[in-house]
Amino acid sequence: MVKNLEKKTESIQQQKLGNRGNKKLRDAKLKAVGAPCFREGNNPYCKVCKDGGSLIMCGHCSRSYHLHCANMQEQDIPAGTWFCPYCVQFMEKKLKDEYTKLEKSEKHHKESKLKHFSGKVNIEQNDITVRWFEKKYPEYVKQGKIQYPIADELIQKECELSQTPLPPPLPLPQPIYPIEDVGDLFFIVDFVYNFGKMLKVTPFTVDQLFYAANSNSQTPLIKELHMALISFLIGHVLSRENTYEILNEDSRFLYSAAQLSEFFELNEFLPFSWLPLLDELIHLPIFKDYADERIMDLFFSDQNKSDLETNYFKCSYKEKIGVILLLINCLFDVKEMHEELARRLEAKGELIKQKTKLNATIKDNEATLPEINGLAATRKAASIAEKIQKTQNKIEELNRKLESIRLRTNPVGLDRDYNEYYIFEWDPKNLYVKMISPIEENSSVKTKESGHWYSYTRSSSLDQLLQCLCPKGIREHKLIEGINKGKRKLKLINGDDSSTSSEDIKPQSKGGAENYVNKESSFKNEDCTIEILKKMLLSIEKKFTRHLKKSGKLWENYERVEEWKEEVSKAEDPSALASLLLEHSQKSTSPLKLSSSSSDQSQDSDEEQVYTKKYRKVTIRIWQDFGDYYQLWENLTQSITTLGQLALVIGIYQKVLNLYIEKKNEAASNEAEVKKKAKQEEKRVLRSEVKNVDVESSNSEEDIKHGDSCYFCDDGGRLICCETCPKVVHPECLGLTKVPKEDWYCDECKYKQQNVPQTRLKSRLRKNIQN
Known part of the structure; x- marks a missing residue:
């Protein structure tokens, strides 16, 4: 260590001798490495x-x-630099740090070189792989690089050539209702959600429809949905030019509605008779092509043909759903549906045009940004950026409008196996998956009854799904975008996935199917019961009897009327009520009228005394405006077997009687008006005659004083006097040779009184002539 330090010190000294200009920096470096600084002394x-x-x-x-103070001897003195005990520890640590840094730098240098060379090798290998991939799939390679995303099949089959690791398997979703044709439930619920305002049906959930279709009795949801669809189809059938050609022999009530279309509306009686009308509609030839196998054998086979009104709720869930789908498919042939679809498509196309223009505006603004130079570049760029932001806000608003114009709910994307994923606005608690084939590994769902529909109900399972999807695949790349875009609509359960048993698959409640209320319904909330039909029949009799009493008629004697009412109140069978209705109809056309011998009796007697008077039979023409339809209605009434059919024939009879009563009242009012006008004219003539008589009498009483000279020549003599004024005139001045025998009036009086009675004596004329 000391030797190394001496070497560094010598190198530093050499640098010091060679670089004399930067002494301070040199001393700093010497201090940094621990060498003595020659500027300082010990x-x-x-x-x-x-x-x-x-x-x-x-x-x-x-x-x-x-x-001796340093505990050293002469042989311990080093040949180079010596460090005191205080500096030895510091220098050792310093040297260790320097060696550690040196080792790291050398290691990093080796790794960088290795990485550089390995990168070159990988690039060469990748180039070879890309070239092989380009030979097989040239459409996915551009400028020597693979253009992702690519077909999802290539990621699994050619994971090495596509340079993509094999994606992990997708997590298994949870099964939903273990029933057949569960997809039809989603179709019906989604259709009503998108077209509920046009149908006037409040949207409902899958649970509500599931339990309503499985019920063995009538539910409000099934009734309202059928009535809304039947109403449009009846209007479509009756508005066709060849209505009578498409009606078969079983379409008795539809034929009646066509015959009486001017005043009879079947929609008024749908709450009572939607089942018999449904039976007639689905048996029409024009709707036969829309039926599928589920209801072909049930309704279109002569062997299995039965009364729908009594057997409809005994049908299976599959058959009821098939009937609803048949009505919806037929609805797409209705004019109102065509107009609604055209309106939505036109609105959608207009919004897409506006969106395209806004996108072009954004591109133009972005293209001008690099061209801005000068002092005002920042301000100009800020204003353009603000314009772009406002345009983007408009595009987002257009996107929201486009989402509100719905024709059907489309899948948000497909995965690698072509399974469809759906986010329904009417059920944001689940991400639904429509599988091509059922999940056989899940023992809680039978392969035959699964319907291949599953769902993700938890946020953790959705996150796991997003991690397993491969963004380099075309389908799964779009699926990731669609799920992320629709994530704001989802309200999944937070927490870990739990095991789902077969008992948990079925809903725990009926979903409010029995408490469903159609808030937009245009029909009365009434059921067809025998008691309601009795009230309808008695109200018809009461109204018609009140009308007959005005002209002194009765449809039957008092005793029979009371018996008839009692029989109506006691009837419990539709055929019994139908026979009583026929009796009233037959006797109403030939009622009893008060005879002339008893017409002079007092009209203030009570009801029993009125019924004991003498009557004679008369004939009234209640069905005169309907040609031969009365015979058809009578045959229809005789074949009544259900309450719904009875409600329709009672409704037709009620409308016929109302029309007859209205016409009679209108004729009576017109006759009364004519008599009133005749009386007013007679009174006016009498008043004018009385006025003329008063004028004559007043003239006679006042004894008009005539003049003494002719008002033509102003001379006296033989003069003719005017009957209403003092003027007199010579006959010669008028061009007359003798005095006229009739009353004479001057020119002014002739214009004023053209209709003066000519019965007055010529006393004044004779008097003046004699004078």
């Missing part, structure tokens, strides 16, 4: 005893020692 006394004499001096500091 102490002339011993550090221990403080006496002078023969001393040995430290080469690092200013201390000096006697040999």
